[in-house]
Amino acid sequence: MSKLEVTPGMFSNAEVRPSWKTSIVLGAFSLLVLFAFGFFGKPGDVTYNLSNKGDIFSVPDIVVASTFANIVFGSLMLAITAISVWRTIQGKRTPSWLTLIAGLIGATALLGWLAAGNTVPVSFILGSAIVLAVPIILGGLGGLMSERVGVVNIAIEGQLLTGAFMAAVVGTVTHNLWFGLIAAMVASAILSMALASLAIKYLVDQIIIGVLINVLVIGITNFLYSQWLASAGEEANFPGTFDIISIPYLSGLPIIGPALFEARITVYLTFILVPLVWFVLFRTKLGLRARAVGEHPTAADTVGINVGRTRFWWVTIGGAIAGLGGAALTIGNVGAFGREMSGGLGFIALAVVILGRWQPFYVSAAALLFGFAIILRVWANGVAPGIPTDFITMVPYLVTLIAVAGFAGKVRAPAASGQPYIKG
Amino acid sequence: MKLELRGITKRFGSLVANENINLVVESGEIRSLLGENGAGKSTLMNVLYGLYQADGGEILLDGKVQAFKGPGDAMAAGIGMVHQHFMLIPVFTVAENVVLGNEPVNAIGGLDLDTARARVKEISDRFGFDVDPDALVEDLPVGIQQRVEIIKALTRNAKVLVLDEPTAVLTPQETDELMQIMRELAKSGTSIIFITHKLREVQAVADKITVIRQGKVVGEADPKASASELASLMVGREVDLQVEKAANKVGEVVLSVANVSVLDDREQRAVDNVSFEVRAGEILAIAGVQGNGQTELSEALLGLRHTIKGGGDITLGGQVLNNLSVRKHLEAGIGYVPEDRKKDGLVSEFSIAENFMLNGSFGKPFTKGINIDFASRDEISAKLIEEFDVRTQSASTPAGKLSGGNQQKVVVARELSRDVKLLIASQPTRGVDVGSIEFIHERIVAERDSGRAVILISTELDEVLALADRIAVMYRGRIVGIVDAKTSRETLGKMMAGVAA
Numbered sequence: 001m002s003k004l005e006v007t008p009g010m011f012s013n014a015e016v017r018p019s020w021k022t023s024i025v026l027g028a029f030s031l032l033v034l035f036a037f038g039f040f041g042k043p044g045d046v047t048y049n050l051s052n053k054g055d056i057f058s059v060p061d062i063v064v065a066s067t068f069a070n071i072v073f074g075s076l077m078l079a080i081t082a083i084s085v086w087r088t089i090q091g092k093r094t095p096s097w098l099t100l101i102a103g104l105i106g107a108t109a110l111l112g113w114l115a116a117g118n119t120v121p122v123s124f125i126l127g128s129a130i131v132l133a134v135p136i137i138l139g140g141l142g143g144l145m146s147e148r149v150g151v152v153n154i155a156i157e158g159q160l161l162t163g164a165f166m167a168a169v170v171g172t173v174t175h176n177l178w179f180g181l182i183a184a185m186v187a188s189a190i191l192s193m194a195l196a197s198l199a200i201k202y203l204v205d206q207i208i209i210g211v212l213i214n215v216l217v218i219g220i221t222n223f224l225y226s227q228w229l230a231s232a233g234e235e236a237n238f239p240g241t242f243d244i245i246s247i248p249y250l251s252g253l254p255i256i257g258p259a260l261f262e263a264r265i266t267v268y269l270t271f272i273l274v275p276l277v278w279f280v281l282f283r284t285k286l287g288l289r290a291r292a293v294g295e296h297p298t299a300a301d302t303v304g305i306n307v308g309r310t311r312f313w314w315v316t317i318g319g320a321i322a323g324l325g326g327a328a329l330t331i332g333n334v335g336a337f338g339r340e341m342s343g344g345l346g347f348i349a350l351a352v353v354i355l356g357r358w359q360p361f362y363v364s365a366a367a368l369l370f371g372f373a374i375i376l377r378v379w380a381n382g383v384a385p386g387i388p389t390d391f392i393t394m395v396p397y398l399v400t401l402i403a404v405a406g407f408a409g410k411v412r413a414p415a416a417s418g419q420p421y422i423k424g
Numbered sequence: 425m426k427l428e429l430r431g432i433t434k435r436f437g438s439l440v441a442n443e444n445i446n447l448v449v450e451s452g453e454i455r456s457l458l459g460e461n462g463a464g465k466s467t468l469m470n471v472l473y474g475l476y477q478a479d480g481g482e483i484l485l486d487g488k489v490q491a492f493k494g495p496g497d498a499m500a501a502g503i504g505m506v507h508q509h510f511m512l513i514p515v516f517t518v519a520e521n522v523v524l525g526n527e528p529v530n531a532i533g534g535l536d537l538d539t540a541r542a543r544v545k546e547i548s549d550r551f552g553f554d555v556d557p558d559a560l561v562e563d564l565p566v567g568i569q570q571r572v573e574i575i576k577a578l579t580r581n582a583k584v585l586v587l588d589e590p591t592a593v594l595t596p597q598e599t600d601e602l603m604q605i606m607r608e609l610a611k612s613g614t615s616i617i618f619i620t621h622k623l624r625e626v627q628a629v630a631d632k633i634t635v636i637r638q639g640k641v642v643g644e645a646d647p648k649a650s651a652s653e654l655a656s657l658m659v660g661r662e663v664d665l666q667v668e669k670a671a672n673k674v675g676e677v678v679l680s681v682a683n684v685s686v687l688d689d690r691e692q693r694a695v696d697n698v699s700f701e702v703r704a705g706e707i708l709a710i711a712g713v714q715g716n717g718q719t720e721l722s723e724a725l726l727g728l729r730h731t732i733k734g735g736g737d738i739t740l741g742g743q744v745l746n747n748l749s750v751r752k753h754l755e756a757g758i759g760y761v762p763e764d765r766k767k768d769g770l771v772s773e774f775s776i777a778e779n780f781m782l783n784g785s786f787g788k789p790f791t792k793g794i795n796i797d798f799a800s801r802d803e804i805s806a807k808l809i810e811e812f813d814v815r816t817q818s819a820s821t822p823a824g825k826l827s828g829g830n831q832q833k834v835v836v837a838r839e840l841s842r843d844v845k846l847l848i849a850s851q852p853t854r855g856v857d858v859g860s861i862e863f864i865h866e867r868i869v870a871e872r873d874s875g876r877a878v879i880l881i882s883t884e885l886d887e888v889l890a891l892a893d894r895i896a897v898m899y900r901g902r903i904v905g906i907v908d909a910k911t912s913r914e915t916l917g918k919m920m921a922g923v924a925a
Contacts, residue, residue: 284533285529288523288535291516292524295514296514299511301494302475302511303525304494304499306494415515
C-alpha cells in the first residue's frame, strides 16, 4: 500500500488566483497622476520645503517644474502597475509594501500639483497630520482593545466627545490641565463600564447600546454647551492647551524633527501607547488571554479565564484611551470645547480599526491617512484656491481605496466579536 | 487520584439532566461512561469540570470534598478534560494554546514562549505525539488537535483525565493509538473517564463500565460483556444491531460525477478531482474521517456550492447539473438529508407541517395558486407523521421541540416523500437515539430496494459497514478508492488515513 499523493498547494491559499483589482486601481491612479497632474497639469515650479532654519543640518529645498515632476511620478506608478500586472498573470499577489509606495508617490504628486507655483511645507503637513490623527489613533486603539476581547464598541464617538468636554471643563475649573486629562479618561472609562456591563452581564445588543451612548453624549454636551459654556466661556471653557515640548537634538532633524519631536504631551502619549498596546496584546499573558476571549470565549473559560471580567476591563481601559483622544481634541489642540467637535472622528476610528486589521500599528497608519486628508483640505484651500475643496477632500479617500485594494482578502476579525458569552 | 461523585443532580429548568449520580473511579483506572446521545454524560462531566454548578451532591478527590466555582478550580485540583468540541483557539499556535491560562512569563512580564515550547516538546516526546509547538492549530488535522488537548491537560498535571467522545473524529488506527495512550497514562497513575457511545471501544479499553440512561446510572458492566448486552443496558430494551438487507438488484447509472473539484469557505480545495458513479438500487457509502471534504462534496451535489471550472460534470439521469440552482437540483430528483439537521435540515421555530413543505412550496401538493393548500398539507403531514413514526403531539408542534431522533425523522420523511431518483443522506443518524437509528437505517435500505440510488455519507464505520453496497473512502478531498462492502475494517481504516488499497 502506498500513501495517497496530495496535490501540491492543496490546503493552501495558492488555489485562489489573485484578483485583478489591485492592478486596476493602481493603473487608474497612475493614469490620473500622469495625465491630470502631469501632461495637463498646472504650469509653474513647485518647491518641496524639507528643512527649517533652525535644523541641525539643512537639506536644500527641491525646486522642480510641477508638470515634469508629476510625469515622472506618474511613470513610476505605471511601472509599479506593470509589476503588479505581471505578478497577477503569474498567479502571485502584489505585495502590500509596493502598493504603499505607489500610494506615497501618488500623495506626493498630488501635493506637487496643488502647489504649482508655490511651496509644499512637508514637515508642517506631516506634523499637522499627526496632531489631527491623534484622536483617531486613540479612538481606534480603544475600539481595537474592545473588539479584540469580543465586544463591539461603536460608542467611540461618544467617548471622544465626553473626553473633549471633560478635559476642557475640568481643565478650566481646576486651572490644571492634568486634572482635565485625568477627568477625560475617567469619564470616558465610566461610559465604557456602562457599555461593558450592559453588554456582558445583561446581554443587551452591543450595537444598540453603542448608538444610545453616542446619542446620549451628543445630547448632554450640546445641552450643557448651549446652557452653560456658551455664556460662561471664560470660567468654564477656557482651558488653554498643553505646552509644546521640543526634544533636544531630535527636534532639529529635517522633515521629521518638527513633525515628530515638537509636539504636545498628548502626541507623545500616543507614541507610547501604540507600541504599548501592541506589546501587551501580542507579547504578554494578559494579551494572550484577551485574544483568546475574543476568539473563542468557551475555550478561554475552560482554562480558567474569567471571560466577563477580561472583557469588562479591556473595554474599560480602551474607553479611557479613547477619552484621552477626546482630551487631545481640546487641551491637546484647539484649546476649547465646541459643539459636537468630534464631528464623526469616532466613526472614522471604527473604520480605521477594520482597515488596520485590529493591529495597533496598522490602525495608527490608517488613522494617519485620515489625518493627512484633513490637513490637506485645509492647506489646499490656501495654496490653490482655484480647485474645488470637495475634490481635494475626496482624493485621500481614493488613496484609502488603494490601501484597501492592496490589503484586501486578508482581513479577519476576532471570531467572537460582537457575540455575548452565555454560560450554561 | 481517586475520584468520587456522590448524588450529583443537575437540572435545566424542568429537565433533569443528571439525577442522583454516584460514581467512584480509582487511581489508574480507565472508566467508561456509556450512554446514548442526550443521556446526560456530558452534563455530568461539565459538572465535574466546574463548567456547570450541580444542584445537589458532592465531588470528592482522594476523599476530600471539593467546591469548584469554575474550570480553573477543577484544573488546579487535578482534573483535565478533552472536550468533544475542541477548546482550542484556531488562530493561536500549539504552544500558545497549551499554556493559555497558565502562562510562563519572563523577567519583564512578557510571555515566555520558549518555556511554553519546551513544555509541549517534553510531553510530546514522552508519549510520542509528534506535535510541532509552533504550528497554528487551525492548520492541524483533528487527530493532532486532539493530542494538543491532551498535552494541554497533562501540562497542568491532570490526575483525572476526562475524554468526551474522543474517537468521533479519528480514524480506526488513530483510535487504536489513542487507546494505547490511555493505557500508558493509566499505568502512570492517571484516572481516565472515557465517554462514548461506541461499544467496540468500550470493550477494548475500559476497566469498568458505567451505563447512564436518561440522566441516571442504570448499572455497571464488565468490559467482557457482549455488545448486545451492553446495548440493551444502554437503551433499556432489546436491540437488534444488525440491519436486514437482501442482495440488491443494480440498475443503470443514476448519478455520475467526473473529475469534480470544490472549494471550501476558506477558498481551499476541499474536494479534489473526485469521480464516481452511483447506480439505481445501490447504496454507495462515502466513508472517511470528518473534515476530509465530505461536507463540501454533498453540498456540491445539491448545488449549494459551486464546482471549480475546468473539471468534469455532475450528471443526474442524463441531465448535466453543474452549477445550476439548488431548485433545479431538487427538481432533477435529489433528496437530501443534511449532516446538521438543526442548521440545514429544519427551521426549528416552524411547525412540523411547515417543515414538511420547506422544499415543496413551489407547487402541488402543498400550494394552490399563491396560497398554501392547508387541507392538503394537513393530510400529508398526518400521513407522514404516522408512516415515519414521528413522536409528537400534533403536526403544529414546533420542530425544535422534538427530540433529535424525531427531528431527524421529520427531515427523512420530507425527503423520502418526494419522488426522487437519488437520495443523499449525510450523517443520517448523528445524535439520534438507537430506536430511531434502526428505523432510519431500515428506511434507507427500503429506498435502495425500491430502485433508487443512495449516497450515504458517514463518518461512523459501523454504519457504513451495515448499510453500504460499495464504499468510497475520502481522504483530504480525494477518493482513495472505491471498494467492496466486504472489505475489512483494518483496510478501510488505512484508507481513511490516505493509504491507497
